[in-house]
Amino acid sequence: MFQAKIKADILKKMIDIVSPLVNEVKINVTPAGMSLRAVDPAHVAMVDLSIGASAFEEYKADETEIGIDLDKLASVMKLASSGDTVEMELDDVSNRLIIRIGNLTRKIGLIDTTGMTEPKVPNLNLPAKITVKASELLQGVKASESISDHIALTATEDAFELFAEGDTDTVNLKLPKDLLIELNAPEKCRSLFSVEYLSSMIKPVKGDQPLTIYLGNDNPIKLEFDFADKNARAIYLLAPRIESE
Amino acid sequence: MGVNLGDLLTKEKCSLKDLSGKIIAIDAYNALYQFLSIIRQRDGTPLMDSQGRITSHLSGLLYRTANLVESGIMPVYVFDGAPHPLKAKTLAERKEIREEAEKEWKEALEKGDIETARKKAQQASRITDEILQQSKKLLDLLGIPWVQAPSEGEAQASYMARKGDVYAVASQDADSLLFGAPVLVRNLTISGRRKLPNKQVYIKIEPELVKLEETLKNLGVTREQLVDMAILIGTDFNEGVEGIGPKKSYDLIKKYGNIENALEAIGKHDAIDENTLKTVREIFLEPEVTDDYKLEWHPPDEKEVIAMLCDEHQFSKDRVMTALQKFQRMKNMFGQSRLF
Numbered sequence: 001m002f003q004a005k006i007k008a009d010i011l012k013k014m015i016d017i018v019s020p021l022v023n024e025v026k027i028n029v030t031p032a033g034m035s036l037r038a039v040d041p042a043h044v045a046m047v048d049l050s051i052g053a054s055a056f057e058e059y060k061a062d063e064t065e066i067g068i069d070l071d072k073l074a075s076v077m078k079l080a081s082s083g084d085t086v087e088m089e090l091d092d093v094s095n096r097l098i099i100r101i102g103n104l105t106r107k108i109g110l111i112d113t114t115g116m117t118e119p120k121v122p123n124l125n126l127p128a129k130i131t132v133k134a135s136e137l138l139q140g141v142k143a144s145e146s147i148s149d150h151i152a153l154t155a156t157e158d159a160f161e162l163f164a165e166g167d168t169d170t171v172n173l174k175l176p177k178d179l180l181i182e183l184n185a186p187e188k189c190r191s192l193f194s195v196e197y198l199s200s201m202i203k204p205v206k207g208d209q210p211l212t213i214y215l216g217n218d219n220p221i222k223l224e225f226d227f228a229d230k231n232a233r234a235i236y237l238l239a240p241r242i243e244s245e
Numbered sequence: 246m247g248v249n250l251g252d253l254l255t256k257e258k259c260s261l262k263d264l265s266g267k268i269i270a271i272d273a274y275n276a277l278y279q280f281l282s283i284i285r286q287r288d289g290t291p292l293m294d295s296q297g298r299i300t301s302h303l304s305g306l307l308y309r310t311a312n313l314v315e316s317g318i319m320p321v322y323v324f325d326g327a328p329h330p331l332k333a334k335t336l337a338e339r340k341e342i343r344e345e346a347e348k349e350w351k352e353a354l355e356k357g358d359i360e361t362a363r364k365k366a367q368q369a370s371r372i373t374d375e376i377l378q379q380s381k382k383l384l385d386l387l388g389i390p391w392v393q394a395p396s397e398g399e400a401q402a403s404y405m406a407r408k409g410d411v412y413a414v415a416s417q418d419a420d421s422l423l424f425g426a427p428v429l430v431r432n433l434t435i436s437g438r439r440k441l442p443n444k445q446v447y448i449k450i451e452p453e454l455v456k457l458e459e460t461l462k463n464l465g466v467t468r469e470q471l472v473d474m475a476i477l478i479g480t481d482f483n484e485g486v487e488g489i490g491p492k493k494s495y496d497l498i499k500k501y502g503n504i505e506n507a508l509e510a511i512g513k514h515d516a517i518d519e520n521t522l523k524t525v526r527e528i529f530l531e532p533e534v535t536d537d538y539k540l541e542w543h544p545p546d547e548k549e550v551i552a553m554l555c556d557e558h559q560f561s562k563d564r565v566m567t568a569l570q571k572f573q574r575m576k577n578m579f580g581q582s583r584l585f
Contacts, residue, residue, distance in 0.1 A: 041267045041412060042319060043583040115427065115458055117409070122585050149576050196577050220584060239582045242541075 002029050002066070002090035005058040006051075008080035008101070010228045013204060014049060015077060017234045019070045020200035021047050026116045027066040029090075033059070039119045045197055046119060046237040055231035057085060066090060066097060067113035073099075076106040121237070126214035126222055128155035128189040131182035132175060134205035134225070137162070137213075140173030141199045147171060150241045152192050155185040155215050164195070181210050189215045192241040201236045218242070247399075247418025248475040251491035254419060255460045256453045259430075264412070264452070265317030268540065269430060270402035272416035273322040273391065274372060276434040277380060279417070280305025281370035288359050289350055289366025294558040302376050303554060306383055309434050311568040314389075314575050321411060321540055322384055322391040324377065325398040329528055331482040331521070343369050386550045387572065388543030388579070392535075400424045400532035410540060413454070420481070422457050423472050423529040429455040466498060472529045473504045476517065482525045486516045542578040545569050 018025060021040040028035050035050040053059040080086060080101045087100035096107040140162040144151045147166030154161045160180060162173040177183045198221075205211050205225050214222035223236040284301035285291050291301045313320050328336060346368035353362035384391045394401030402414040403424035413428035414421040421429050432452045461468060477494040479485020486508070489497070497507040504522060508514045547569050554560040 039584060042578065042581075043410070043585060044578075044581055046584055120585070149579075194577055194581060237584055239584045242580045242582050 001092075002061045002064055002088070003058070004056045004061065004088045005085050006056045006088070007228075008077060008084040008086050009082055010051065010055055010232065011073075011086055012077050012080070013227050014051065014232075015070055015074045016204040017049060018047050019074060021045050023070050024111055024116075025068060025070060026113045026118075027068060029061045029064045029066060031061055031063070037118055037121075044194070044239050045201070046121070048121070048235040048237075049233070051228065051232040055228040064090065065113045067111040067116060068097060068108065069111060072108050073097075076101070076104075076108070079104060122220070124214070124216065124222065124237075125219055126189075126216040127187055128185035128213075128215040129182065130155055130160045130180060130185070130213040130215065131210050132160065132180050132213065133207075134202055134209050134211040135207045136173075136175060136179070137211060138199075138202045138205075140171065141195060141202055143171045143173070144195050145199060149195055150192050151195055151198065152190060153213075153215055153221065154188070154190040155183070156188050157185055158183075160185075160213075182212075185215075189217055191215060191218055191221060192243055193221060193238055194241055197238050201238065204234070247416075247420040248423065248478055248480045249491060250419045250422075250475065250478070253460070253464060253474075253491050253495055254422070254455045255463045256431075256455050259452050259454050261313070261316035261318065261452065264430070264433075266319075267412035268319045268321060268410070269313075269433065270392075270405050270411040270414050271320050271322050271434060272399050272402055272414065272421070273324045273380070274398055275416045275418070276305070276309070276322070277302050277372055277376065278370060279434055280309070281372065281376070282367040285363065285366060287363065288354060289363040291366070291370075298558065299376070300558050300560070302372075302380055303383055303558065304560070305434075306380055307387070307550075307554065307560075307565065307568050310384075310387060310389060311571040313433070315571040317574065319540075319542060319575065319578060320389060320415075321405075322380075322389065323398045323402040323405070324381070324391060324393050326394045326396045326401075329396060329482060331524060331528070334484075335481045340371075343371050383550070383553065386553060387545045388575075390538070390540050390542065392538040395535050396533040397424070397528070399426075400528075401534050402426065404532070404534040405538070419455070420529075422455060422460065423468075423475055423480075424532060425457070425468060425530075427457050429457070431455065464495065464499075466495075469526075469530065470498050470503065472526055473507075474498045475529070476504060476522065476525050477507065480525060480529075482528055483517065483521050486513060540583065541580070542575050544576070544579050545572045 022038045025036050025038050033052040037048045039046045076099050084101055089098040091098055095110050097110055099106045144164035147169045148164040151162055151164040158177050160175045160183060164171040201223055209225060212224040218240055220237050220239050226233050280302045284305050291299045292304055294300050310320055346365045350362055350365035350369055353365055381391055399416055399421045403421045403426035405411045406414050406426040413430045414426040415430040415433040417431055430452055432450045474494045476483055477486055477489050478491055501507040501510050508516055551565060554565050555562045
């Protein structure tokens with residue numbers, strides 16, 4: 001059983017967070033809330049998302065799994081205005097998810113979740129922790145998009161830095177410790193990442209919201225942020241680019 | 246080549262676009278064989294450079310890989326290793342067919358019978374060590390990964406698919422399903438048009454998916470039973486039982502559960518000897534595979550590709566450059582490591 005009401009904005013946010021990586025997902029439903037973990041087909045990035053029952057206006061659920069095509073969910077959510085409340089109900093018999101927005105009802109045929117395995121979180125060694133306003137980081141990433149397909153992120157004891165280098169141009173964004181919400185880097189950490197992936201992961205975070213970054217040396221990056229008034233949390237992992245010789 | 250499961254497979258049409266963003270392990274021998282047999286002139290003469298060296302495989306590898314990559318597919322080619330001793334007979338038979346076909350091709354050419362010449366030339370296609378070396382070299386220059394299987398290429402590719410490292414195995418024959426690949430893609434490495442054998446008719450070829458789980462569900466058998474069905478029909482590793490095709494084999498396994506019971510029931514219990522049965526089952530269910538591979542894509546080395554294809558083998562530089570540009574679609578994956 002699954003029956004819930006939620007603000008359209010939260011559901012849209014969930015789609016924005018997950019859909020850059022995967023379209024078909026398995027959502028785990030428990031009495032405590034909804035969660036999902038998925039990797040993109042190339043195994044480069046992972047998303048781990050949980051929305052607590054408290055993020056919903058109404059929430060009644062037993063343990064179950066919902067396999068859904070996010071493109072379908074996104075197409076119906078486009079019809080919802082900001083501030084709308086969305087009703088969701090699982091129809092076990094016809095295996096469909098019923099979505100109600102005002103007087104509109106859309107029934108979405110679900111996908112078979114057998115064979116959709118839960119990816120394991122790899123072991124990570126990420127000594128540096130940085131918390132930054134999402135908008136600050138996004139500015140640097142956007143500036144890099146036009147000149148290179150990868151950027152280097154570096155954390156030292158007193159600053160967090162982004163650097164991109166193209167054939168002729170460079171972009172550098174340096175955030176000293178006092179401009180950061182938190183910086184804890186016991187050693188210098190530096191890894192290289194794809195701009196495209198990174199940008200698609202930072203965009204869903206709203207402007208001034210804090211974004212926590214865990215960084216290592218030639219290790220994946222872990223990005224963590226809350227939404228829905230801290231009743232929901234998203235974690236991204238992104239594998240690094242290997243420095244070309 | 247491979248087992249003939251006929252219409253027993255559950256197929257679904259798909260487009261290259263549906264496979265975008267996915268890693269696909271391509272059965273390299275199967276693809277090369279297709280390139281060598283299809284990419285030929287009207288009278289069956291393969292593409293050749295000015296010194297008469299065959300270049301059909303290089304042409305196929307470059308242009309087909311470029312098209313896959315342009316569709317967002319990330320290919321990895323898997324090459325056969327040492328064949329299992331049980332395959333020796335199949336290989337010897339294929340060699341005989343090729344040699345016979347080569348003779349008939351030349352005869353047809355002398356008579357000016359272009360239609361027969363082409364058909365025979367296709368049958369005479371063969372993958373030499375030189376072709377393998379050149380293919381691997383070209384893939385390296387294109388920045389496309391390839392894996393050397395310890396034994397059967399399809400077994401290795403299927404293992405990678407079972408592990409979740411790749412989404413599917415691309416091959417024309419269905420053996421990868423027996424090897425346990427969750428998804429098989431057919432018609433991936435041939436172009437959109439294919440000539441029907443013996444006719445001047447072209448049909449449109451579209452990729453199709455065969456999902457193991459769905460096929461087993463629809464047939465109501467296990468993978469072990471599917472392997473038993475294949476062994477009854479005949480595989481690259483055993484001859485099969487005379488008079489048993491896909492339909493009959495399915496009925497027998499469905500009714501009697503396994504080969505031993507089925508053969509007993511039809512009074513042919515010695516049609517397949519015990520040792521062969523055990524070995525062939527093992528080949529499919531516990532094949533020799535390796536974890537020693539890296540799936541990494543790199544930017545093509547344009548200068549070296551042009552040196553190899555244009556300078557050495559007289560490919561058109563414009564066409565090669567156009568193909569190379571398509572590899573930029575993968576730039577997001579160049580040097581990109583993976584989470585697992």
